[in-house]
Amino acid sequence: MSDKGTILKIKDISKEYPSVKANDSVSLDLEYGKIQALLGENGAGKSTLVKIIYGLVKPDSGRMYLNDMEYRPKGPQDARSKGVGMVFQHFSLFDALSVFENIALGLDNILEKKELKKQIIDVSSEYGLSISLDKIVGNLSAGERQRIEIIRCLLLNPKIMIMDEPTSVLTPGEVSDLFLVLQKLSKSGMSILYISHKLEEIRTICTKATIMRRGRVVKNCDPQKISATKIAEEMVGTSFSSPKKSKIRKGKECLQINNLSFQPSDPFGIPIKNLNLKLHHGEIIGIGGVAGNGQEEFLSLLSGELKPSNGSLFFNDEDITKYNVVERRNKGLLSAPEERLGHAAVPAMSLTENCLITAEHRMKLSKRGLIDYRISKNLSDRIIKKLDVRTGGSDALARSLSGGNLQKFVIGRELIQNPKIFIVNQPTWGVDAAAASSIRQQILDLAKEGAGIIVISQDLDELLEISDVFCALVGGQLSSPEMTNELNPSRLGMLISNSIE
Amino acid sequence: MLKIEPRKNRSNFLEVSAPVIAVILTMIFGGFLFLSMGKNPFEAIKLIFWDPIMSPTFSEYSRPQLVIKAAPLILIALGLSFGFRANIWNIGAEGQYIMGALFSGSIGLALYPLDAWFIFPLMILGGIIGGIFWAMIPAILKIKFNTNEILVSLMLVYVAEQILALASVGFLRNPEGLGFPGSRDLSKYPSASNPELIANSGIHVGVICSFIAVVFLTYFLTYHRLGFQIKLIGQAPKAAKFSGVNVNYIIIFCLGLSGGLAGIAGMFELTGPAGLINIDFNVGYGFTAIIVAFLGRLHPIGILFAGLLMSLTYVGGELAQFMLSIPAAAIQVFQGMLLFFLLSTDLLVSYKVSFNLGTNNSNPKSKSE
Numbered sequence A: 001m002s003d004k005g006t007i008l009k010i011k012d013i014s015k016e017y018p019s020v021k022a023n024d025s026v027s028l029d030l031e032y033g034k035i036q037a038l039l040g041e042n043g044a045g046k047s048t049l050v051k052i053i054y055g056l057v058k059p060d061s062g063r064m065y066l067n068d069m070e071y072r073p074k075g076p077q078d079a080r081s082k083g084v085g086m087v088f089q090h091f092s093l094f095d096a097l098s099v100f101e102n103i104a105l106g107l108d109n110i111l112e113k114k115e116l117k118k119q120i121i122d123v124s125s126e127y128g129l130s131i132s133l134d135k136i137v138g139n140l141s142a143g144e145r146q147r148i149e150i151i152r153c154l155l156l157n158p159k160i161m162i163m164d165e166p167t168s169v170l171t172p173g174e175v176s177d178l179f180l181v182l183q184k185l186s187k188s189g190m191s192i193l194y195i196s197h198k199l200e201e202i203r204t205i206c207t208k209a210t211i212m213r214r215g216r217v218v219k220n221c222d223p224q225k226i227s228a229t230k231i232a233e234e235m236v237g238t239s240f241s242s243p244k245k246s247k248i249r250k251g252k253e254c255l256q257i258n259n260l261s262f263q264p265s266d267p268f269g270i271p272i273k274n275l276n277l278k279l280h281h282g283e284i285i286g287i288g289g290v291a292g293n294g295q296e297e298f299l300s301l302l303s304g305e306l307k308p309s310n311g312s313l314f315f316n317d318e319d320i321t322k323y324n325v326v327e328r329r330n331k332g333l334l335s336a337p338e339e340r341l342g343h344a345a346v347p348a349m350s351l352t353e354n355c356l357i358t359a360e361h362r363m364k365l366s367k368r369g370l371i372d373y374r375i376s377k378n379l380s381d382r383i384i385k386k387l388d389v390r391t392g393g394s395d396a397l398a399r400s401l402s403g404g405n406l407q408k409f410v411i412g413r414e415l416i417q418n419p420k421i422f423i424v425n426q427p428t429w430g431v432d433a434a435a436a437s438s439i440r441q442q443i444l445d446l447a448k449e450g451a452g453i454i455v456i457s458q459d460l461d462e463l464l465e466i467s468d469v470f471c472a473l474v475g476g477q478l479s480s481p482e483m484t485n486e487l488n489p490s491r492l493g494m495l496i497s498n499s500i501e
Numbered sequence B: 001m002l003k004i005e006p007r008k009n010r011s012n013f014l015e016v017s018a019p020v021i022a023v024i025l026t027m028i029f030g031g032f033l034f035l036s037m038g039k040n041p042f043e044a045i046k047l048i049f050w051d052p053i054m055s056p057t058f059s060e061y062s063r064p065q066l067v068i069k070a071a072p073l074i075l076i077a078l079g080l081s082f083g084f085r086a087n088i089w090n091i092g093a094e095g096q097y098i099m100g101a102l103f104s105g106s107i108g109l110a111l112y113p114l115d116a117w118f119i120f121p122l123m124i125l126g127g128i129i130g131g132i133f134w135a136m137i138p139a140i141l142k143i144k145f146n147t148n149e150i151l152v153s154l155m156l157v158y159v160a161e162q163i164l165a166l167a168s169v170g171f172l173r174n175p176e177g178l179g180f181p182g183s184r185d186l187s188k189y190p191s192a193s194n195p196e197l198i199a200n201s202g203i204h205v206g207v208i209c210s211f212i213a214v215v216f217l218t219y220f221l222t223y224h225r226l227g228f229q230i231k232l233i234g235q236a237p238k239a240a241k242f243s244g245v246n247v248n249y250i251i252i253f254c255l256g257l258s259g260g261l262a263g264i265a266g267m268f269e270l271t272g273p274a275g276l277i278n279i280d281f282n283v284g285y286g287f288t289a290i291i292v293a294f295l296g297r298l299h300p301i302g303i304l305f306a307g308l309l310m311s312l313t314y315v316g317g318e319l320a321q322f323m324l325s326i327p328a329a330a331i332q333v334f335q336g337m338l339l340f341f342l343l344s345t346d347l348l349v350s351y352k353v354s355f356n357l358g359t360n361n362s363n364p365k366s367k368s369e
Helices: A046-053 A076-081 A099-105 A113-126 A142-154 A172-187 A199-205 A228-236 A295-303 A325-331 A351-359 A373-386 A403-415 A433-448 A460-466 A489-497 B012-036 B041-049 B059-085 B093-111 B119-145 B149-169 B205-223 B225-235 B237-243 B247-274 B285-295 B300-324 B328-350 B364-368
Strands: A006-016 A021-031 A035-040 A061-066 A084-087 A160-164 A191-195 A208-213 A216-221 A253-262 A272-280 A284-288 A310-315 A333-336 A421-425 A452-456 A469-474 B002-006 B351-355
Touching: A006 A046, A021 A035, A021 A046, A021 A061, A021 A191, A021 A208, A021 A216, A035 A046, A035 A172, A035 A199, A035 A228, A046 A160, A046 A191, A076 A084, A084 A142, A099 A113, A099 A142, A113 A142, A142 A160, A142 A172, A172 A191, A172 A199, A172 A489, A199 A228, A208 A228, A216 A228, A253 A295, A253 A452, A272 A295, A272 A452, A284 A433, A284 A460, A284 A489, A295 A333, A295 A421, A295 A452, A325 A333, A325 B237, A333 A403, A351 A373, A351 A403, A351 B225, A351 B237, A373 A403, A403 A421, A403 A433, A421 A433, A433 A452, A433 A460, A452 A460, A460 A489, A469 A489, B012 B041, B012 B300, B012 B328, B041 B300, B059 B093, B059 B205, B059 B225, B059 B247, B059 B285, B059 B300, B093 B119, B093 B149, B093 B247, B093 B285, B119 B149, B119 B247, B149 B247, B205 B225, B205 B247, B205 B300, B225 B237, B225 B247, B247 B285, B285 B300, B285 B328, B300 B328, B328 B351
Parallel strands: A035 A191, A035 A208, A084 A160, A160 A191, A284 A452, A284 A469, A333 A421, A421 A452
Antiparallel strands: A006 A021, A006 A061, A208 A216, A253 A272, A253 A310, B002 B351
8 A cells, every 4th residue: 555645534533521621633644655743732632633543542633533534542442443553651461470461461462372462463573573482572672572462563554653752762763663663564554643742753754744732734845845943833832942051060079978888678669879970069960771770669769768788978068978858958959850740749638738858847837846938838839830830829739730840849849959960761751842951051050050960761862952961771770971062873872772891 | 340530539528427417327227226126226326316415304414414524435436547548557545545544543543641832733744644655565665667657556555454454453552442453543633533524514625635635736737847747657558758858757656646645535534533543444435536536527526526425325335325225245346336327438438339230350451540
């Protein structure tokens, strides 16, 4: 099926939720054999649209046509049987089972084992998706896991494949492997709807992009012909400035990490091995690496949530190894963990109450153990204003905020306390472009004021943009620091993928 | 297919009215239960819920009983609710209640027949210490060896019962009691007795204490740092750790608070309504208080009403047994229904049940949404 034309035609799809119009008469044409991007900020309506196509959500109005036939999926299974497959951002795989078992479990039809094996090998060799069937999924990298999901999807012979943020968990090397696969697929006639935040990526592989904003399609364009800034502006609706990095003015050393080690008690934890690092006032150190390489443990060791099994920590020449979370915070060492709901914030508590989690002592929200909710609310109001958090107000529950807005709040909660050292994990994870750029700017401003900052992130572009020094955290080990402006992509890829000398 | 999913918008009205709906449902289904036993359901429900308070014939006896039974339930449930909020499950309040009574009783009996003002306050202190002492055993074992406080506190109930029996026939036995088990009657020992403050009201110092505890703990839960930290641990343990909450301290605090309040309840019961230490001193307040704590949604004000309601079903239940010869077991089923309906209406406040007919959505891929 290589004939040009439209395979999926979406006409005037609307879907309204109680508080928001997620899709407002959206129309979109997906062409044969093309990799087409679907772009937009968080809450622009991309996910809703994709869920409608995959049969997970029923639209209020509008029609869809698949190969000129009316297409109205009753559910995901129905969508799959009509040739629409989807690869989700979060994998649904069983860690304890083998690759083959995982694939077999995910299929709608039960096949003979031999027959299935043959089919899997055919598909994987055809598109260069190398994978060994007998491996246990728990031991595989994110890229390999994604290949399983893709194979699972391909076994159903889909005509359309939807990919939701496929590169968010991959190393640069894995990303280029994925792109090769996608290009092969599109050459063989498959249409791919590709959702991503990363504009450069889209410019690399997509030939058509549909940009959504506030539930509407605002532009269709060829991303290879216009600049990334232009696309970003369309997504946001206004032009925004990318963060300005000031000249590096390294001050005195403010944090010294010596031989920090950690042996987790649970078998799935990541051990941290002999970590050494020096952070200076006004410096931003970027810690890159794929998730699950000890990032969470690293942050917890610095914040004081975890006790190291070995090594020491010095804050301005003061040994703080034995200090607990509150004592470290009182010194001026603040942190923001990756997981927003349940770690940085409590879902069922108001923003006012959430302020108390980290700001109680530094911002004097309590007197002799009694909480003053007025001061706390006041602080929350200030955070909301400072970071432009979109919410109903300080009384809103944390879980009622969108991911990006809650992220702005939990970062703002630390920034407003004037940290001397700030450690943050994934500051802009799942945050839209405008909010991400404002968070990055805030981090840069904080560094300019003289704070030492460690940013842990899986977004390499982000680290390259804001950090002065770069280290990779792989398997609980830290590579030796390198100046960010001297790095090139291949060196980066090497650091991230594992080669630590 | 039956699916239970969280409600996006929780309604305040539902939240407040859920206990009321639960009580009404209990009345309806309890009515059918009584009907199936050949009793007049309206008569039975009226006897349980109305007559103890309003009937001219019974209320003179029942009304004081209502507060006498509610006070220990409220005191114990208040303490338990703090731990339950922080996922610290003290199931052994019954044992702490016994130990509170034994400690305070030992003090009173040791000083008999001295007449002094300080004896009663000293016994209150003894009750608190006895309860806390018994609760610290599971607390310290949990902190040091990560033992399960549910099992340890529950087992200690049976140990406490054995000590109670030993005391009744042994070291606390009334020397003038002709060899029968049981201690001297403390309610007849003026310096150690906990008499009714207003005649025929049932109100004794313990009742006043339980009301004060409700007010104080409401304030404490809302405004004190520890109250906040307890909520934090219960709702998001990781966030509590991130905040710097000392979990061990909270374990000690919650078990200490519930032990102390159970001990004090035991002391008031011993010196007032019960009068003496005997083998059958404990009647299950410590276990029923668990129900009261949940019935009151772990909130002090809710527990106040739940304690009164639970007490009403006891007093009214006795009345129904007596008047209609409904067996005690049926009354217990009735109380069980109340808890069942409360828990299920509670679930429906935060979750909705939807029926999904036709297509099967049980494939693994739809899970990830």
